[in-house]
Amino acid sequence: MDNARIKRSVTIVKQTAGFGLQGLNQLLWPAVCVNCHESIGEGDNNLCRNCWGQLLTCTGGDYCPRCGRDASRFALVAGACPDCQGKEFHFDKIARGGVYAQSLQKMILSFKNSRTELDSVLGFLANSTLQGSSFSKEIEFFVPVPLHWTRRLIRGYNQSLVIAKKLKHPTAKISTDLVRIRRTKSQPAMTSPAARARNVADAFAVRRGHNFAGRKLCLVDDIKTTGATLNECAKTLKQAGASKVFALVLAVAGQNVS
Numbered sequence: 001m002d003n004a005r006i007k008r009s010v011t012i013v014k015q016t017a018g019f020g021l022q023g024l025n026q027l028l029w030p031a032v033c034v035n036c037h038e039s040i041g042e043g044d045n046n047l048c049r050n051c052w053g054q055l056l057t058c059t060g061g062d063y064c065p066r067c068g069r070d071a072s073r074f075a076l077v078a079g080a081c082p083d084c085q086g087k088e089f090h091f092d093k094i095a096r097g098g099v100y101a102q103s104l105q106k107m108i109l110s111f112k113n114s115r116t117e118l119d120s121v122l123g124f125l126a127n128s129t130l131q132g133s134s135f136s137k138e139i140e141f142f143v144p145v146p147l148h149w150t151r152r153l154i155r156g157y158n159q160s161l162v163i164a165k166k167l168k169h170p171t172a173k174i175s176t177d178l179v180r181i182r183r184t185k186s187q188p189a190m191t192s193p194a195a196r197a198r199n200v201a202d203a204f205a206v207r208r209g210h211n212f213a214g215r216k217l218c219l220v221d222d223i224k225t226t227g228a229t230l231n232e233c234a235k236t237l238k239q240a241g242a243s244k245v246f247a248l249v250l251a252v253a254g255q256n257v258s
């Protein structure tokens with residue numbers, strides 16, 4: 001075979017391989033929105049424009065760094081909204097991804113229901129939340145809010161641990177030494193804040209040999225509703241000697257999206 005023919009053959013092989021890979025890629029990773037399965041363009045980055053639009057609406061507002069609820073930054077007094085004045089929480093500060101509504105609500109619900117591929121978008125959201133928080137540099141350990149082992153067995157994973165694993169931080173590690181020792185009722189079934197607090201009272205403990213004493217920790221969870229779960233976890237961590245407990249959640253429920 002002369003040189004020209006060899007070159008042509010190589011080009012054809014390359015083109016065929018390229019086409020084959022593209023086709024395979026399209027077959028394996030069809031360009032659809034990970035949330036609603038609408039077709040998307042290559043530059044759309046996992047979500048369709050409608051879902052991105054809703055996500056931006058859910059994540060755009062100002063919030064109180066003590067409770068995570070909607071609050072204009074101009075309404076904060078001593079770093080807390082009017083609602084938080086005089087209230088004590090066991091966690092020191094909170095950072096939230098957004099409001100539990102629209103596409104964000106749908107993604108979090110699906111994520112807990114086997115759609116773990118949503119970790120790409122939710123991990124992105126968690127990282128921008130972390131970067132936007134005032135306490136990122138202080139964190140020494142991320143502590144995912146634990147599930148009771150029976151619930152983890154049924155679901156197959158702890159969604160909070162999956163999110164924690166997506167977090168990029170130069171030094172902080174993940175600790176799973178906070179455990180749920182009592183199976184609690186599903187919080188959405190609870191109505192009043194007092195009932196929610198009773199439901200999670202003494203539900204958590206730390207493992208023997210934990211490394212929490214004197215540490216600055218950041219709880220990681222998917223949703224904060226009344227904050228009863230985060231508060232109980234933070235109380236347990238503080239009793240174990242933690243010097244600070246922050247919280248990072250994907251969404252805060254019970255807020256309106258304008």
Ligand SMILES: [Zn+2]
Nearest residue numbers: 033036048051
């Ligand atoms: Zn979509």
Ligand SMILES: [Zn+2]
Nearest residue numbers: 064067081084
């Ligand atoms: Zn507040």
